[in-house]
Amino acid sequence: MKTINKLQSDVLIIGGGIGGLACAASLKEHNPELDVLVVEKNFAGYSGKANRGGGVLQYFDLNRIDPAEFAVFHANAIGAFLGDQELMMKYVSMNTEMLDKLASWGVNLPKNDDGTYHVMPTGPMTAMICVDLDITLKVRKYAEKLGVRFIDKTALAELYKDGDHISGALVYSILDGELSLINAKRIVLATGSQNYRIGSMWSSGRGDGIAAAYRAGAAMRNAEFGNFAQLAKVKSHNEIVFGENFMYNAKNEFITKNFREFRETDINSNAIREWYTQMTAGNGPIHLDFGPQGGDDGALERLWNRPYGHKFRVLNDESGNAVDTDLEICPMFIGEQSPIMVGHDMQTTIPGLYAVGDCCYSGSGLAGAVPAPPGRNRGSGILNAVFDALVCGEAIGTQKIEASFGAISDAAVEKDVNALFAPLDKADGVSPVKVIEFVQKAMAPVELSVWMHKDRMDKAMGFVNEAKKLVPQMKAKDWHELLNCREAEAMVLSAEMHYKASEMRKESRGWFLREDYPEMDNKNWLKWIIVENKGGDMTLSTMDVPIAGWPAQPQN
Amino acid sequence: MINTKHKIEFDAEKCVGCQQCYKSCFVDVIRWDKEAKKPVFKYVEDCEHCFYCQSVCKKDAIKVVPDYSSEHLMQSFEAYK
Numbered sequence: 001m002k003t004i005n006k007l008q009s010d011v012l013i014i015g016g017g018i019g020g021l022a023c024a025a026s027l028k029e030h031n032p033e034l035d036v037l038v039v040e041k042n043f044a045g046y047s048g049k050a051n052r053g054g055g056v057l058q059y060f061d062l063n064r065i066d067p068a069e070f071a072v073f074h075a076n077a078i079g080a081f082l083g084d085q086e087l088m089m090k091y092v093s094m095n096t097e098m099l100d101k102l103a104s105w106g107v108n109l110p111k112n113d114d115g116t117y118h119v120m121p122t123g124p125m126t127a128m129i130c131v132d133l134d135i136t137l138k139v140r141k142y143a144e145k146l147g148v149r150f151i152d153k154t155a156l157a158e159l160y161k162d163g164d165h166i167s168g169a170l171v172y173s174i175l176d177g178e179l180s181l182i183n184a185k186r187i188v189l190a191t192g193s194q195n196y197r198i199g200s201m202w203s204s205g206r207g208d209g210i211a212a213a214y215r216a217g218a219a220m221r222n223a224e225f226g227n228f229a230q231l232a233k234v235k236s237h238n239e240i241v242f243g244e245n246f247m248y249n250a251k252n253e254f255i256t257k258n259f260r261e262f263r264e265t266d267i268n269s270n271a272i273r274e275w276y277t278q279m280t281a282g283n284g285p286i287h288l289d290f291g292p293q294g295g296d297d298g299a300l301e302r303l304w305n306r307p308y309g310h311k312f313r314v315l316n317d318e319s320g321n322a323v324d325t326d327l328e329i330c331p332m333f334i335g336e337q338s339p340i341m342v343g344h345d346m347q348t349t350i351p352g353l354y355a356v357g358d359c360c361y362s363g364s365g366l367a368g369a370v371p372a373p374p375g376r377n378r379g380s381g382i383l384n385a386v387f388d389a390l391v392c393g394e395a396i397g398t399q400k401i402e403a404s405f406g407a408i409s410d411a412a413v414e415k416d417v418n419a420l421f422a423p424l425d426k427a428d429g430v431s432p433v434k435v436i437e438f439v440q441k442a443m444a445p446v447e448l449s450v451w452m453h454k455d456r457m458d459k460a461m462g463f464v465n466e467a468k469k470l471v472p473q474m475k476a477k478d479w480h481e482l483l484n485c486r487e488a489e490a491m492v493l494s495a496e497m498h499y500k501a502s503e504m505r506k507e508s509r510g511w512f513l514r515e516d517y518p519e520m521d522n523k524n525w526l527k528w529i530i531v532e533n534k535g536g537d538m539t540l541s542t543m544d545v546p547i548a549g550w551p552a553q554p555q556n
Numbered sequence: 557m558i559n560t561k562h563k564i565e566f567d568a569e570k571c572v573g574c575q576q577c578y579k580s581c582f583v584d585v586i587r588w589d590k591e592a593k594k595p596v597f598k599y600v601e602d603c604e605h606c607f608y609c610q611s612v613c614k615k616d617a618i619k620v621v622p623d624y625s626s627e628h629l630m631q632s633f634e635a636y637k
């Protein structure tokens with residue numbers, strides 16, 4: 001058997017994006033004695049999404065807005081009664097605390113001369129703040145100062161339990177395959193969502209943490225809400241936030257009016273359906289026309305001074321603008337499946353295993369019937385991760401942690417190591433790219449994954465099954481490609497969960513659109529779909545949404 | 557994206573070996589040559605043209621040149637035109 005380093009930590013955090021880093025900082029603040037280790041596939045602080053995105057943070061003026069009021073608005077307008085309203089109220093009520101926490105960790109939050117945050121209203125209840133994109137570097141630096149340890153360029157392979165309780169993880173270096181078995185009393189997954197490598201900026205979301213949790217037996221919830229799509233320019237593929245308010249067909253008819261009366265801050269799946277309907281009717285291509293005021297590239301940069309992120313954003317915009325000779329658009333499938341089920345303390349269904357951020361945004365129930373982030377709730381990606389991190393940090397940081405470590409079975413580890421390295425030992429086989437191609441064929445076309453119908457989903461499942469057949473044949477020439485194999489396998493799993501759960505949900509709700517079941521069905525479907533691995537088989541069941549005591553109730 | 561054809565132009569003369577670009581890549585395109593103390597753009601076919609490596613390089617030693625036509629959104633819209 002290959003040599004395996006034996007390591008230990010009280011709390012092991014997998015993933016060093018904003019969720020993992022904020023959790024590490026929070027844990028140490030609650031209990032400085034805890035030994036906290038972060039293992040990151042790339043470089044914690046540089047990796048993940050918070051530093052490549054818009055940097056928009058949702059802001060609630062808590063002097064003006066009652067958290068219950070927002071929960072009601074959200075349930076009616078966004079989450080379609082599938083969201084956990086109790087959690088939403090807690091999320092809103094912690095808004096100022098989260099921002100102040102980030103600021104205290106050294107994150108550059110823009111302020112006015114009088115010391116208040118520089119905020120811009122976005123709707124009757126919401127507003128936003130723009131943070132500079134070194135946010136994750138700042139939090140890593142702070143966590144290091146508190147004594148958090150880091151291992152970079154190292155990926156999670158498998159999780160282990162002693163009885164029911166989490167006991168450790170097998171990780172491997174993506175540089176040279178060095179293996180480590182880490183005994184831990186608590187593990188926090190902060191590995192991000194599943195994006196299937198389609199949208200470029202989202203491409204680090206490959207779902208391998210979700211897959212490891214699933215294999216270990218953790219339940220998944222809301223896996224069918226992992227089908228986010230955004231409008232993008234057809235040449236540069238740069239996304240156009242807000243573009244859905246300005247859609248025209250080739251006859252120059254204003255087609256936005258077919259699915260919404262008023263401008264909204266966020267895209268909904270009806271915009272995607274409208275694009276498809278117009279295209280199939282021969283009315284394409286579809287373009288945007290912002291009118292005399294033009295598009296708003298760079299608006300954020302003008303409003304907020306963000307020295308770190310400035311060059312990055314300018315390079316992106318300039319390069320895209322050089323190829324975009326027109327404003328023709330099409331959907332870009334982004335996915336954002338985030339299904340690890342957690343309770344109000346961020347614990348998964350495996351005792352001792354927690355999850356925070358994008359790997360469990362839908363799974364926490366916060367978002368309701370929309371893919372998340374952004375969950376039609378702009379600026380909630382980063383803050384949801386910080387919210388989860390603070391809740392999880394407090395939950396673990398205030399626990400009395402047992403002195404001894406749980407056991408890890410040698411036989412299980414040996415089996416997993418052999419399976420992990422199997423693609424490297426093959427003389428012949430298929431490239432992981434081949435597997436990913438089949439998954440992308442199943443997920444990317446929006447008429448399969450967003451505007452759904454049983455017949456089209458069956459076609460998509462055909463591609464998923466093709467991909468699945470190739471998984472055991474994957475071959476890797478080096479450690480980088482081995483990682484690609486693991487990620488490809490995780491993508492197959494995510495796609496399978498998406499389509500199985502989507503076929504089961506026989507209604508339309510929120511973002512979730514089925515041509516064959518166009519109505520929302522509160523009588524039968526105020527339910528969450530739970531996906532679980534039972535002895536290697538994917539099983540689906542439902543759980544009633546405990547809506548009775550919550551502020552918002554559906555009318556019918 | 558898979559199998560992209562983006563290019564990364566690297567000027568080894570300007571590079572001072574600070575490792576910023578190596579650390580900045582979120583999808584493991586860039587590796588580090590310990591002897592030469594320079595980045596190696598080893599898995600360019602996985603590059604997502606995010607420009608992060610270029611923007612963190614204080615010495616302007618990196619230029620990301622995207623080939624947008626090598627990225628596929630896989631919408632079936634060509635069929636409806």
Ligand SMILES: Cc1cc2nc3c(=O)[nH]c(=O)nc-3n(C[C@H](O)[C@H](O)[C@H](O)COP(=O)(O)OP(=O)(O)OC[C@H]3O[C@@H](n4cnc5c(N)ncnc54)[C@H](O)[C@@H]3O)c2cc1C
Pocket residue numbers: 014015016017018019020039040041042044047048049050051052053054055056057058154155156157190191192193201202204205208209356357358359373378379380381382383385
């Ligand atoms: C283009 C874009 C724009 C966005 N704009 C905004 C915005 O304006 N406002 C907002 O609030 N949100 C925005 N978001 C969303 C926001 O960035 C995310 O919600 C947030 O960063 C999620 O943080 P996270 O730590 O949960 O996940 P991630 O940032 O995805 O971090 C996960 C980390 O886990 C690591 N990892 C994954 N698998 C493994 C493994 N097997 N082993 C070890 N490590 C692993 C990854 O390398 C990564 O570093 C945007 C996202 C994108 C892509």
Ligand code: SF4
Pocket residue numbers: 570571572573574575576577578594595612613614615616617618
């Ligand atoms: S960031 Fe620039 S100077 Fe630093 S190692 Fe990379 S190329 Fe060289």
Ligand code: SF4
Pocket residue numbers: 564580581582583584585586602603604605606607608609610620
């Ligand atoms: S552009 Fe982005 S994805 Fe490409 S090498 Fe640079 S950091 Fe990596």
